[in-house]
Amino acid sequence: MTTIFERDNGAENEYLGECEVSYKLDNKYCRDKKLKLPGVSEGELCRHYTQLADNTYGVNNGFYPLGSCTMKYNPKINEKVAALEGFSDIHPLQPKSTTSGAAEAINLLSKYLCEILGMDSVTLQPAAGAHGEFLGLLLMKAYHADRNDAKRNKIIVPDSAHGTNPASAVMTGFEIVNIPSAKDGMTDIDKLKEAVGEDTAGLMLTNPNTLGLFDKNILKITDIVHKAGGLTYCDGANQNAIMGVARPGDMGFDIVHVNLHKTFSTPHGGGGPGSGPVGCKSFLSKYLPEGECSIGRVKAFYGNFLVAVKALCYITSLGCDGLLSASQIAVLNANYVMSKLSGLFETVGDGYCMHEFVITLEKLKSETGINALSFAKALLDEGIHPPTMYFPLIVPEALMIEPTETESKKRLDDAIEIFKDLYNRAKAGEDMHNAPKRTYVSRVNEVAAARNPIVKA
Amino acid sequence: MSIKFTKTHEWVKFTDDNTAYIGITDYAQSELGDVVYIRLPEAGETLTTGQPFTDIESVKAVSEIFSPVDGVVSESNELLDAAPELINEAPYDTWIIKAENINKTAEFLTEEEYNEIIKG
Numbered sequence: 001m002t003t004i005f006e007r008d009n010g011a012e013n014e015y016l017g018e019c020e021v022s023y024k025l026d027n028k029y030c031r032d033k034k035l036k037l038p039g040v041s042e043g044e045l046c047r048h049y050t051q052l053a054d055n056t057y058g059v060n061n062g063f064y065p066l067g068s069c070t071m072k073y074n075p076k077i078n079e080k081v082a083a084l085e086g087f088s089d090i091h092p093l094q095p096k097s098t099t100s101g102a103a104e105a106i107n108l109l110s111k112y113l114c115e116i117l118g119m120d121s122v123t124l125q126p127a128a129g130a131h132g133e134f135l136g137l138l139l140m141k142a143y144h145a146d147r148n149d150a151k152r153n154k155i156i157v158p159d160s161a162h163g164t165n166p167a168s169a170v171m172t173g174f175e176i177v178n179i180p181s182a183k184d185g186m187t188d189i190d191k192l193k194e195a196v197g198e199d200t201a202g203l204m205l206t207n208p209n210t211l212g213l214f215d216k217n218i219l220k221i222t223d224i225v226h227k228a229g230g231l232t233y234c235d236g237a238n239q240n241a242i243m244g245v246a247r248p249g250d251m252g253f254d255i256v257h258v259n260l261h262k263t264f265s266t267p268h269g270g271g272g273p274g275s276g277p278v279g280c281k282s283f284l285s286k287y288l289p290e291g292e293c294s295i296g297r298v299k300a301f302y303g304n305f306l307v308a309v310k311a312l313c314y315i316t317s318l319g320c321d322g323l324l325s326a327s328q329i330a331v332l333n334a335n336y337v338m339s340k341l342s343g344l345f346e347t348v349g350d351g352y353c354m355h356e357f358v359i360t361l362e363k364l365k366s367e368t369g370i371n372a373l374s375f376a377k378a379l380l381d382e383g384i385h386p387p388t389m390y391f392p393l394i395v396p397e398a399l400m401i402e403p404t405e406t407e408s409k410k411r412l413d414d415a416i417e418i419f420k421d422l423y424n425r426a427k428a429g430e431d432m433h434n435a436p437k438r439t440y441v442s443r444v445n446e447v448a449a450a451r452n453p454i455v456k457a
Numbered sequence: 458m459s460i461k462f463t464k465t466h467e468w469v470k471f472t473d474d475n476t477a478y479i480g481i482t483d484y485a486q487s488e489l490g491d492v493v494y495i496r497l498p499e500a501g502e503t504l505t506t507g508q509p510f511t512d513i514e515s516v517k518a519v520s521e522i523f524s525p526v527d528g529v530v531s532e533s534n535e536l537l538d539a540a541p542e543l544i545n546e547a548p549y550d551t552w553i554i555k556a557e558n559i560n561k562t563a564e565f566l567t568e569e570e571y572n573e574i575i576k577g
Contacts, residue, residue, distance in 0.1 A: 373516075390517040396488070446516050450493035451541065 067400025117251020119279030132257030222252025
């Protein structure tokens, strides 16, 4: 693959004209070297990006069951609506009378998200899920500080949580209390009871969790935390399983984020941009970035506004019934694939899942030496984007599979056959340690890349 | 120098009653996969039995390593900065830290007892 700098033909960049604005800058702010821009023609530039697009693999190319990421198809009508001039050619600081349509889009989306999540207020500022977690935890901090309850410095995180949960809590200055999952993959209620106390600031829980299981004890869990004086945060990354069926607000959660780029069909995986709105109950609304006791801004203006427009387009296209059936089909598809694979593969849980499920290749690894990594790489040769690997951490040699609702039965059947075929080939002794072989980039040396990263050309 | 094991997959080799080398077991390194980074504790850092004293990063995940003793770090294995793969290549010859002033330890296992545990 050539980088755009390698396409440089030595010509001066012909597209940057002289700056027409006169300005005076102190020398210390001026660059002493010329700005490094590739000198390529429009044609070469076009070829560069077309080549990149040809060599990549996205949801527009094929099956992409990347667990926990909800790689559903992104309807093109979202793009069409977001490209309307009234949304795309405006500036947040232009007179409000000229942007009332954009303001209405923000209000409408906020209202819909409140309804879907069972919350009272929403902010659209966070740029992604983890950013939303950060904001949500700041709300907790502001709430406890306001009540002069400063000793509450611990966040309880079950071991089936997304890795961002403990990371966000540490970023916000909390200490982590990790609690193990019970054998059935649910939160261990006894361990939770032991963990809560006067120092509990709150709990972060992903529900449905990373094993693709809905925590049936959720009301008990949120009640235990509330009785101890803590708040409850729902990582809503898996909202795609429960839209129109269950609401985090009704489960006893005080704060939740959703990923518009997962559940609400806005592009991600190639840089997005993402969007992770946060919803909260009314007693926390005043601490939101827009509230009267604001924790402050976490992003300029209204967050990634055009992403919000795409999500609004998705919600209004589908309507209440459509959102409900999107979730139902997502859950149905996951259960269909799981039940078809469970004869060969060892699955986690009691045989039913929500929108995703986890298989373990531990047995295959001990019998053949083919681990989850090699199996995932071999899937690339078959034209399937691999599932999430080695996550959740509590399952050895895990592959986490999320088909989403936008795949047809035929596509799922094809994928099931490929999974089975690969499994049988591995059992029969096929060497997959150097897979993939037919992709544009073959097996990369992840170890060398991690040990000696080249981060600057 | 006899070797002792913990349930959390560390090994300990005492050089005298209060001083020991600490590393991770062969089973631990094989489960982690290729190690790409380990944070080396500073000399003087306090060690508490059962509490993490450092993080180790493999291509799969970041994990914690738990201290098998109460004591103080006297030295970290500087070789691991440039060559963390030594942990994969020779787990029992590659110590991570040297601990001193040891006044309490975890419940150690013998090699046989440890092997029973990892067999599950």
